[in-house]
Structure formats: structure tokens, C-alpha cells
Amino acid sequence: MKIEIKKSGINGEGIGYVDRQPVFVEGALPSETVEAEIIEKNKTYMTAKTRQIIHKSKHRCTPKCHIYKQCKACSLMIADYELQCQMKEENLKQSLMKYASVSSSLVRPIIKSDQIFHYRNACKIPFGMEGKKLVTGMFQPNSNYFTPIEECIVHDKQIERIRKEILIILNDYHYKAYDSSVKKGFRTLAIRLLGNHAQVTLVTGEDVIDEECVQRILKIPSVISLWQSIHTQKKTVEIFGNKMIPLSEKRFLDFDLKGVHVKLSPRSFFQLNTQQANRLYDIVKEEAGQVNLLVEAYSGIGGISFTLRDNAKEIIGIESVKDAVVNANMSAKENRLDHMHFICDDAAYKLEYLSKHKEIDMLVVDPPRSGLDENMLNVILRSRIKKIIYISCNPATLGKNLAVLKKKYQVNKVIPLDMFPQTAWIESVTVLTRK
Known part of the structure; x- marks a missing residue:
């Protein structure tokens, strides 16, 4: 079937009619004409695969x-970087107009990444x-088909080494x-690299790792922290198991974050593109202004809170991952930031409690891809957060x-950043003020 591609979809696919x-x-890609094979028909849309390109985009x-088609993680690798950014910016504008009637004039130009390869500071990669x-x-999407990877060109070169x-x-x-029938074997290799130091976690079944093997891994240049995570559960999206065993004397990964000495445990989240993360934090700081009380929901290790340490008289972080909260409070104490503290709790529940007992000037949220849930949205609407x-x-x-938030809040601006070159993902910072 011959199809003219009019625009791109949110996952990097082309859209024709x-x-x-x-x-x-x-x-x-947009502007291409392709011969496509229909894979699936639904009542309102169809999916297809490109079989032949009849008219090729100048940006292709x-x-x-070499395993781009099998892996499918970097769906935009067929486009040059100029088009990648155009597609992401346009998809953001279309989504905001479609779902919230937010004018594209409020979306600033995308902030590009200086590195478009070898930028990822962490990997969580399955064993096979x-x-x-x-x-x-x-594993190929929605399948059990495993594809070995010899070299990943979006990982930092040191991570690959x-x-x-x-x-x-x-x-x-x-x-x-890993063999689920005996609950033994290696499931996932997690590596995080910040500065010149790496933290490694071996996710396994009920294995005892040879001590000599452990010492050899710890002698790898840059590796300073090593953990084993026992994970024997079936059908779970969680990478790490409930049992975490330190295999090295040094448990945390230490690094400097905007002048604050920060500690990271394996479970704690940190942005995957260090350079763009610093730009993201700079944007948030510029937009924050000076306030009395700032609350950060989904605060992780407190990266944004630490960046805003001079913008507020009091800062409270809320995070559901216990290890991240422990890291954040340790960092606050070590850096003598007495006006900052972090709480392990459900974001909506704790924010509602705080909004009833304190006057919150500013809320910073950095939720997972699923966004803010209904409880969180309702708590925000009932609050008087400025x-x-x-x-x-x-x-x-x-x-x-x-x-939903537009019922009580005005969207002032949306600032997109390309945190993940070669993929269809895009990060953005939206600033809202109460009407």
C-alpha cells in the first residue's frame, strides 16, 4: 500500500492517511512516500511497516x-539530528494542543543536546x-526474543568498557x-557512571557470587561500588529485587551536583544525560524565583531541591523510594542544609497534609511517564499553591x-529539552501560576 507520510507520531513512527x-x-519519516504493509487494523487507526521508500526525506x-531494527530503542536513528528535534518539538506542541488546548506559541524552541551519541550515564541491560x-x-518489544548487543552507541564509552x-x-x-525454574543465574547488569566513578549492580537469582570474581570486578578501572540484588519474582517490571547485598566497602556513588555533595544508591533515580540534566536544573532555578516554602514531589535524591537550595527558606521533598530519601537526607545533613528535609511517603497523601498545615508557595513535580494521577491532581486543585x-x-x-490543572492554573510557558537523542522521548519544563 502506497502512503504519504504527513507527520510523526509520539513514538517516532510516521503517520499517513x-x-x-x-x-x-x-x-x-515526515514528507516521505512509502510502500507499507498493514500489520493491524483497528476501528479508528491502522499500523504498518515500511517495505520500500518511494520518495526519501532529505533528512533520512x-x-x-547495526541492530537498530531488532532493538527498536532508538526509533529516530534513521533521521538526522535536525529532524529529530523538529519531530520532538512538533509532537510536544500537538499533544499540548490536542489534550489541553495549550497554544504552540507558549512552547519555546527545544534545547538541543551537545552529545547525540555516548551520552547515557547509566544502563540496565538484561543478561542472556x-x-x-x-x-x-x-528483548525485542512485546516479545521474549533476545538480541545480544556488542556495542551500544548511546551509552557512555566508559560504561561500554x-x-x-x-x-x-x-x-x-x-x-x-537466569533460569526461573531453579531461581538461579544472572538477570540484569546495572551500571551508573558519574564523573569518573562507576557503581555496578548484578541482579541475580539466589546465587552466591565467588569472592574472587567480586574482587576482579572491583579492580576494573572506575568501578568503586558493587552490589548484588536478589530478584526471583516473575512477571514484574521492577529491575531490582527486594534483597540488596553490598559487595564492596563503598556503598554509595558520590558526585557534585551544583556545588552540593550528593550520594546515590543503586535504586535511586538520577537523570540519564548529565549535561542536559544540568541545563534542566538551571532552567528550573531561573523560573523558580524566591519563595518561603517550596515542596518537591517525586523528589528522588533531591537533585532539583539541592539546585534550589538558595531559592527558598524551607524545602520539603516527598519521595516513595526509601533509598532515595535516605540518600537525600544524608546529602542535606552532610552539606549543612538544615532548611531542607525529605519524607518517604505517597506524594498526593503527603502534599495534601502539608497544604492543610502550611502555605506552600511553589510546587515542583517530576513524575514518572504516567504523569500525575487523579489523587495528585485533585490535591493540587484543592490547595492554594501559588x-x-x-x-x-x-x-x-x-x-x-x-x-485538568487549567481549571485553577494558567500555563505560562513550556520549555522542551532533548534529553535522549536518537529516541522519540522528550523532556519539558512547564511553568504554571494560580489564576
Whole structure:
């Protein structure tokens, strides 16, 4: 079927129309004409795959990754960086208009990433077997088909070096990938690199890792912290198991965040593009202004709160991950930031309590891709919070949330950042003030 691609979808696919019905075409770019095979038909849309490009976009390029089609994580690798940013910015504008009637004039130009390859400071990559050899790779979307990865070109080069050295060591001890029937084997390799220091977590079944193997991993240059996570549950999206075992004397990954010495545990979240994360924090600081009480929901290790330490007389962070809260409070104490403290609790529940007992000047939220849930939205609408800074990694959920928040709040501006080059993901900062 011949299809003209009019625009791009939120996952990086091309969108054309057949009999006025949208067709989402994998592997196609805006302005292209393609021969496509229909994969699925629904009442309101169809999905298809590109079989042949009849008219090629001037922005199309050859993917630098040879398993691009199998992995599918970097869906925009077929486009040059100029088009990637155009597509992301346009998708953000379309989502905000579609769901919340937010004018595109409020969306600022996207802030591009200086690094478009080798920018990711962390990886969580599954183990698998290639013959008798333990390897790392990716499961293809919605399948159990495992594809080994020799080199990932969006990972920091040091992460790739560490990953390969760990695989050599584990294979020297003849370790295998996880087998659910015996609850043993290696499931996931997690590596985080900040500065020149790396923290490694081996997610396994009920295995005891040889001490000599542990010491060899700790001798890998840059590796200063090593953990084992026991994970034997089935059908879970959680990477880490409930049991965490430190295998090194040094448990935390220490780094400098805007002049604050911060500690990270394996479970604690930190932005994956360090350079763009610093730009994100600068934007939030510029937009925050001076306030008395600032609350950060979904605060993680407190990265944004620490950036805003001079913008508020009191800062309270709310986070549901206990390890992250422990890290944040340790960092606040170590840096003598007595006006800051972090609470382990449900964001909506604790925010409602705080809003009843304190006058909150500003709320900063950085929720997961699913956005703010109904409870959180209702708490915000019932509160008298004067200003909101909403950090989002999903234009669709951001648009849906803004549609609700607009009942009481005015959208002032939306600032997009490209945190994840080669992928369809886009980060944004939205500033709202109470009407």
C-alpha cells in the first residue's frame, strides 16, 4: 500500500492517511512516500511497516547501530539530528494542543543536546545466553526474543568498557543467565557512571557470587561500588529485587551536583544525560524565583531541591523510594542544609497534609511517564499553591494533566529539552501560576 507520510507520531513512527483513517507506519519519516504493509487494523487507526521508500526525506540517514531494527530503542536513528528535534518539538506542541488546548506559541524552541551519541550515564541491560556464553542485550518489544548487543552507541564509552570487562570476568566463572525454574543465574547488569566513578549492580537469582570474581570486578578501572540484588519474582517490571547485598566497602556513588555533595544508591533515580540534566536544573532555578516554602514531589535524591537550595527558606521533598530519601537526607545533613528535609511517603497523601498545615508557595513535580494521577491532581486543585513547575518526559500525559490543572492554573510557558537523542522521548519544563 502506497502512503504519504504527513507527520510523526509520539513514538517516532510516521503517520499517513488511508480513507481519512490514520496509519502509523514504523520506519517512515515526515514528507516521505512509502510502500507499507498493514500489520493491524483497528476501528479508528491502522499500523504498518515500511517495505520500500518511494520518495526519501532529505533528512533520512543510515543508522549507525547495526541492530537498530531488532532493538527498536532508538526509533529516530534513521533521521538526522535536525529532524529529530523538529519531530520532538512538533509532537510536544500537538499533544499540548490536542489534550489541553495549550497554544504552540507558549512552547519555546527545544534545547538541543551537545552529545547525540555516548551520552547515557547509566544502563540496565538484561543478561542472556549466546550458545554457552553469557552476554548482554535487549528483548525485542512485546516479545521474549533476545538480541545480544556488542556495542551500544548511546551509552557512555566508559560504561561500554566496564560492561565488556564484566562479561569477560563472569564468563571466566562460567556463570549463566537466569533460569526461573531453579531461581538461579544472572538477570540484569546495572551500571551508573558519574564523573569518573562507576557503581555496578548484578541482579541475580539466589546465587552466591565467588569472592574472587567480586574482587576482579572491583579492580576494573572506575568501578568503586558493587552490589548484588536478589530478584526471583516473575512477571514484574521492577529491575531490582527486594534483597540488596553490598559487595564492596563503598556503598554509595558520590558526585557534585551544583556545588552540593550528593550520594546515590543503586535504586535511586538520577537523570540519564548529565549535561542536559544540568541545563534542566538551571532552567528550573531561573523560573523558580524566591519563595518561603517550596515542596518537591517525586523528589528522588533531591537533585532539583539541592539546585534550589538558595531559592527558598524551607524545602520539603516527598519521595516513595526509601533509598532515595535516605540518600537525600544524608546529602542535606552532610552539606549543612538544615532548611531542607525529605519524607518517604505517597506524594498526593503527603502534599495534601502539608497544604492543610502550611502555605506552600511553589510546587515542583517530576513524575514518572504516567504523569500525575487523579489523587495528585485533585490535591493540587484543592490547595492554594501559588506556582507549579512541572517536569515531564511524556507529552501525552503532560497534556492530559494540564487539561485538568487549567481549571485553577494558567500555563505560562513550556520549555522542551532533548534529553535522549536518537529516541522519540522528550523532556519539558512547564511553568504554571494560580489564576
